[in-house]
Each structure stands twice: as C-alpha cells, then as structure tokens.
Amino acid sequence: MSDEERLKVLEEKAEELRRLAQANGLDLSAEIAVLEEKIAELKRALCLGISPWERVQMARRPDRPSGLPFVQALCEAFYELRGDRVVGDDPALRGGLAKLAGHRVAVLFHHRGATPEEQRRARFGMASAQGYWKARRIMEVAARLDLPLLTLINTPGAYPGVQAEAHNIAGAIASCIWQMLRHPRPTVAVILGEGGSGGAVALAAADRVLILENATYSVISPEGAASILWKDAKFAQEAAAKLKLTAHDLRELGVVDEVIPEPPGGAHTDFTGTVEAVREALLRHLGELTPLPLDELLRLRYKRYRHVGSTNSAH
Amino acid sequence: MPIRRDKRDRYVEIEVSAPQEPLWVRCESCGELIFRRKLQENQYVCPRCGAYFFLSARERVASLVDDGSFTEFLPPRVAEDPLGFADQIPYKDRLTRARKETELFEAVLAGSAQIQGIPVILTVMDFRFIGGSMGVGVGEILALAMERAAQERKPFVFVISSGGARVQEGVLSLLQMVKVVVARERLAQAAVPYVAVLTYPSTGGVLASLGGVADLTIAEEGALVGFAGPRVIEQTTGERLPPGFQTAKFALEHGMVDAVVPRAKLREELSQALSVLVA
Ligand SMILES: [Zn+2]
Numbered sequence: 045m046s047d048e049e050r051l052k053v054l055e056e057k058a059e060e061l062r063r064l065a066q067a068n069g070l071d072l073s074a075e076i077a078v079l080e081e082k083i084a085e086l087k088r089a090l091c092l093g094i095s096p097w098e099r100v101q102m103a104r105r106p107d108r109p110s111g112l113p114f115v116q117a118l119c120e121a122f123y124e125l126r127g128d129r130v131v132g133d134d135p136a137l138r139g140g141l142a143k144l145a146g147h148r149v150a151v152l153f154h155h156r157g158a159t160p161e162e163q164r165r166a167r168f169g170m171a172s173a174q175g176y177w178k179a180r181r182i183m184e185v186a187a188r189l190d191l192p193l194l195t196l197i198n199t200p201g202a203y204p205g206v207q208a209e210a211h212n213i214a215g216a217i218a219s220c221i222w223q224m225l226r227h228p229r230p231t232v233a234v235i236l237g238e239g240g241s242g243g244a245v246a247l248a249a250a251d252r253v254l255i256l257e258n259a260t261y262s263v264i265s266p267e268g269a270a271s272i273l274w275k276d277a278k279f280a281q282e283a284a285a286k287l288k289l290t291a292h293d294l295r296e297l298g299v300v301d302e303v304i305p306e307p308p309g310g311a312h313t314d315f316t317g318t319v320e321a322v323r324e325a326l327l328r329h330l331g332e333l334t335p336l337p338l339d340e341l342l343r344l345r346y347k348r349y350r351h352v353g354s355t356n357s358a359h
Numbered sequence: 360m361p362i363r364r365d366k367r368d369r370y371v372e373i374e375v376s377a378p379q380e381p382l383w384v385r386c387e388s389c390g391e392l393i394f395r396r397k398l399q400e401n402q403y404v405c406p407r408c409g410a411y412f413f414l415s416a417r418e419r420v421a422s423l424v425d426d427g428s429f430t431e432f433l434p435p436r437v438a439e440d441p442l443g444f445a446d447q448i449p450y451k452d453r454l455t456r457a458r459k460e461t462e463l464f465e466a467v468l469a470g471s472a473q474i475q476g477i478p479v480i481l482t483v484m485d486f487r488f489i490g491g492s493m494g495v496g497v498g499e500i501l502a503l504a505m506e507r508a509a510q511e512r513k514p515f516v517f518v519i520s521s522g523g524a525r526v527q528e529g530v531l532s533l534l535q536m537v538k539v540v541v542a543r544e545r546l547a548q549a550a551v552p553y554v555a556v557l558t559y560p561s562t563g564g565v566l567a568s569l570g571g572v573a574d575l576t577i578a579e580e581g582a583l584v585g586f587a588g589p590r591v592i593e594q595t596t597g598e599r600l601p602p603g604f605q606t607a608k609f610a611l612e613h614g615m616v617d618a619v620v621p622r623a624k625l626r627e628e629l630s631q632a633l634s635v636l637v638a
Contacts, residue, residue, distance in 0.1 A: 202567075203596075204586065205592060205598060206592065206600065206601065208587075209585050211613075212613065212615050214566040214585070215615060217568075217571065218567050218568050221536060221568060226544060241564075242563070245534070245537065249537045249541075261530055261533075262530055262533070263530055263564075264524075272526060273526060273527070274446050274447060286444055287442075288529050288530065346541055349534070349541040350502060350541055350542065351538075352495075352534040353441055353498065353534060353535065353538075354435075354438065354499055
C-alpha cells in the first residue's frame with residue numbers, strides 16, 4: 045500500500061469513528077485524536093523531502109485545485125467573458141469580471157477540465173491563439189474599467205498547432221505580456237499548478253507573482269529539456285532538478301514574491317483550504333498595491349522586470 | 360550553413376556545425392557546389408536554386424548599413440550561468456565555445472548605425488550562437504539598446520534569428536520575454552518607432568515577445584515564422600503541416616507581417632520604411 049492509500053484508509057477510519065461517536069453518543073475522542081495524529085504525520089511525510097520531479101507530478105495532477113471551480117470558490121460573484129471577438133473562444137484560457145471580498149476585479153485563468161471529455165476539449169489546459177487574444181481583450185476591458193487584474197496559472201504551455209500558428213499565437217502571447225505591463229491598476233498572478241513556458245508567462249507579467257508550494261514555473265518541461273539537451277528522455281528527473289522550477293527555487297531566484305503553503309499532503313487533499321490560502325495571500329498583496337499611485341506602480345513594475353536575472357544569482 | 364527545404368516547400372530544421380571557411384560550399388537544397396566568394400557576392404543565397412544560407416550577425420550588419428557607419432556597443436555585465444547549469448556539457452563551456460566560434464559576446468549584436476543616411480539603433484541576432492537563444496545576456500543587450508534608442512530618439516531595428524529561449528538559464532530566460540517587452544514600452548512612450556525584421560528562424564520566446572510587438576514587421580523571403588517549431592507541432596499534435604507552413608509568405612497571408620522581401624532588397628525596403636517612420 046502506498047502512503048497515499050494508507051492516508052485514505054486512515055481518513056476513512058477517522059470519519060467512521062466520528063460517525064459512530066455521534067450516532068451512539070459514545071466518547072471516542074481519544075481514539076480519534078490518535079488517528080488524527082497519525083494522519084497529520086503521514087501528510088507531513090508526504091510533503092517533506094519531495095523531489096523536484098515529484099513536485100512536477102503534483103503540479104500536473106488533474107485534481108489539483110484550479111480552473112473554473114477554483115474561481116467560483118474564490119470569488120463571491122463571477123461573470124465569464126467569452127470569445128476573442130475575431131476568431132472564436134478557447135475553453136483552456138478563460139476569464140471575466142468578478143467580486144473578490146467586495147472588490148471588483150478582472151480574472152484570467154487556465155482551465156484544464158474535470159471530465160475526460162472536458163479535458164480533451166480544453167487540450168489539458170493548453171490554450172490556443174484565440175485564448176491569448178481573448179485574454180488580451182479582457183485585460184483591455186479591465187484597463188478601461190480601472191480594475192485590478194488577477195491571473196491564475198496552470199498550463200503545460202501554449203498549444204503548438206497549425207491553427208494556433210495561423211492565428212498568430214506568438215503575437216497573441218507578446219500582446220498579453222505588453223498589455224499586462226501597461227495595466228493601469230495592480231496585477232497579481234498566482235501559479236496554481238504548472239507554469240509552462242510562454243503560455244504561463246503571458247499571464248505572469250504581474251506586479252506580484254505568487255506560487256503554491258508544489259506548483260512549478262519553467263521555460264520548458266523537464267521531458268522537453270531532457271530530449272533537447274540530454275538527447276534522452278530518461279534524464280527528465282535530472283532536468284527537473286537542474287531547471288530550478290520548484291516554488292522554493294523560484295523564491296530564491298527572486299522570480300516569485302511568496303510561496304503559499306499547501307495543506308499537508310498537497311493542495312488536492314484540501315480544495316477549500318487551498319482556496320482560502322490563495323484568497324488570503326491575494327487580498328494581502330492587493331491591499332499593499334492598491335494605495336500606490338499609478339506612476340509608482342509602473343516604476344516598480346519596470347524595475348522588477350527590467351533587471352530580472354541581471355543582478356540575481358542562485359549561488 | 361545552409362537552410363534546407365523539402366519538396367513540399369516546408370522548411371526543415373538544420374544542423375549547426377562549427378563554422379569553417381572552405382573554398383567551396385555545397386548547397387544542401389539543390390546539391391550544387393558553389394564557390395564561396397560567389398556565394399558571398401550573392402549575399403549567401405544559392406545562385407542555382409535560391410535557397411537561403413545563414414548570415415552571421417556581422418555579415419548581416421554589413422549587408423544592411425552604410426559602409427563604416429556601425430559602432431558596436433560595449434557588452435553589458437550580467438550574471439553568467441545564473442543557475443550553474445550543466446547537461447551533458449556544462450553551460451559555461453557551451454558559452455565559451457560559442458564565443459570562440461562566433462567571435463561574439465552573445466547571440467545578439469547591438470550598435471548604432473546609419474541605413475541610407477538614417478541613424479538607427481540596430482540589433483542583429485546570430486543563430487550560430489547557441490541557436491540564437493535569448494537568455495539574460497541577450498535580454499540585457501536588447502533592453503539597453505531600446506533604452507538608448509528611446510533616449511536618442513532613433514528608430515530601433517531588430518533582426519531576428521532565434522530558436523527561442525536559452526533553456527540552460529531556466530525560468531530566468533523565460534522572464535527575458537517580459538524584460539524586452541517592458542523596455543519596448545519605453546520606445547512607445549517616447550514615440551520612437553520599432554521595426555522588426557524576421558529571418559530564418561524567428562520562433563519561440565523571441566517571436567512571442569519583442570518579435571511580436573513591432574510597429575512595422577518585415578520578413579526576409581527565406582524566413583521561418585512561428586511560435587512552435589515544425590517538429591514540435593508534428594510530434595505534439597500529430598497534425599500534418601500544410602505546404603508552405605510558417606514561411607514568410609504564410610506569415611504575410613495570415614496577417615502577421617507588413618512585407619516580404621528577398622535578401623538583396625532588404626536594405627532598400629528598410630530604408631523606405633524608415634523614411635516614413637522618421638521626421
Ligand atoms: Zn541550391
């Protein structure tokens with residue numbers, strides 16, 4: 045039995061005891077406490093000493109909190125805006141206007157889908173050109189309405205396809221980066237799962253970039269790096285470590301501002317807790333940024349990205 | 360280094376080997392053995408079949424600017440090998456080798472120049488330098504050049520030849536996409552024009568950042584223009600690539616560029632464009 049399966053068994057047992065206690069009016073709190081201690085220990089063990097490669101796998105889990113359910117849980121109200129107004133709509137990159145703790149905001153997010161059918165349609169979160177042209181459009185709406193912009197990132201990368209190229213996906217990604225850098229209000233990005241290459245950076249040119257503990261952000265997938273640089277897919281695990289793509293590596297490189305801790309066992313074991321942790325961090329960063337005058341906001345944004353990598357060193 | 364094309368007019372990725380200076384060069388497209396000086400005189404376009412060969416950054420500069428007008432900027436100081444990266448070869452060794460082979464500091468060359476009498480800030484990429492990839496050094500050179508163009512109010516010209524991001528610099532290379540666009544915004548604020556010239560290849564993170572947000576975009580006839588390389592698309596999606604996919608003509612037909620010109624006309628085309636961009 046794997047640790048994850050043992051954890052599930054223990055959790056079911058604890059649940060059973062709680063039910064019994066309630067139904068028969070028994071005092072089983074001592075037994076329940078012992079089980080809960082074991083559960084916490086197992087969850088800690090599952091999270092500690094996780095290798096970069098294991099985090100890559102965690103970040104890719106289809107049950108990782110993200111996408112539309114995440115936004116619906118995060119915001120009190122969400123109204124989706126659809127379509128790029130030229131070619132079509134993309135189910136893998138979505139967005140709209142929302143209320144977050146009473147504040148009006150614009151939200152953009154990758155959506156990977158829950159059912160196999162939805163996942164296929166959303167190409168597992170790989171957005172095509174329409175997705176990025178739509179994102180640019182929603183950024184423009186947000187700029188006109190003077191709204192802060194939040195982005196929630198979880199994508200293996202932008203979709204490499206014939207139609208994507210015909211609709212200028214490179215130009216769409218470039219335009220998103222530019223529009224985000226010009227945004228007249230605070231921008232905050234949160235990497236929830238995979239932050240895959242150009243498809244992620246298009247939504248990550250933000251004033252603050254936050255990341256969940258087991259999420260990743262990388263220029264290329266470890267498999268891609270292994271096949272290009274090592275000429276052998278077997279080296280994916282080694283590439284995962286060398287690319288410095290884990291949340292803590294990224295914090296050290298100065299690429300992200302905050303690592304949001306995940307519940308023991310990983311974000312997928314506690315959807316509500318993960319949403320709450322992200323919500324708390326988002327509101328805190330927005331609270332810091334909102335009082336800044338626009339010229340100061342733009343000055344700090346310029347400083348942050350103008351010198352990225354120029355002065356930092358991992359060693 | 361020749362660019363090969365297959366029978367269906369798709370561009371085929373090329374192998375980059377150490378540059379040599381043999382007297383005779385074989386065109387990999389038609390098989391013709393060409394006298395090197397003749398190829399040079401023809402701006403590295405095969406006289407028999409019209410296939411394009413790579414131009415080094417220095418050859419490209421010489422082909423575009425008024426004689427003797429190019430003044431190269433000093434290379435900036437940046438963190439080299441910021442991740443301490445090594446695959447089969449330490450990244451530091453790759454850098455050293457690229458510098459020795461190309462006699463360039465990085466995959467982009469920057470300087471001030473005149474094109475038919477019009478002063479410009481010119482940046483030219485060199486594919487021989489680790490595939491023309493953009494890392495912290497390239498990002499820094501481009502950003503400095505744009506800041507200078509904004510300050511001196513000279514048009515900024517960027518000639519692309521790049522396979523994308525410098526993978527060996529990890530996420531820091533990805534973030535150079537943001538760095539060059541934030542500097543590009545400085546040009547816009549100063550109302551200084553920016554002209555992009557797409558050559559073979561203009562792909563990945565360079566096209567999806569600075570290459571994608573020019574005021575005016577010209578593609579050289581032999582260019583490859585696309586976000587994902589042809590091989591990646593085929594492998595990931597299993598799609599068959601249509602004839603002429605990602606060629607300069609494809610880019611023109613799909614509204615991505617303003618003009619497609621043969622290499623021999625590029626200098627003239629640039630000066631015409633610049634003449635309506637500057638007062
Ligand atoms: Zn030939």
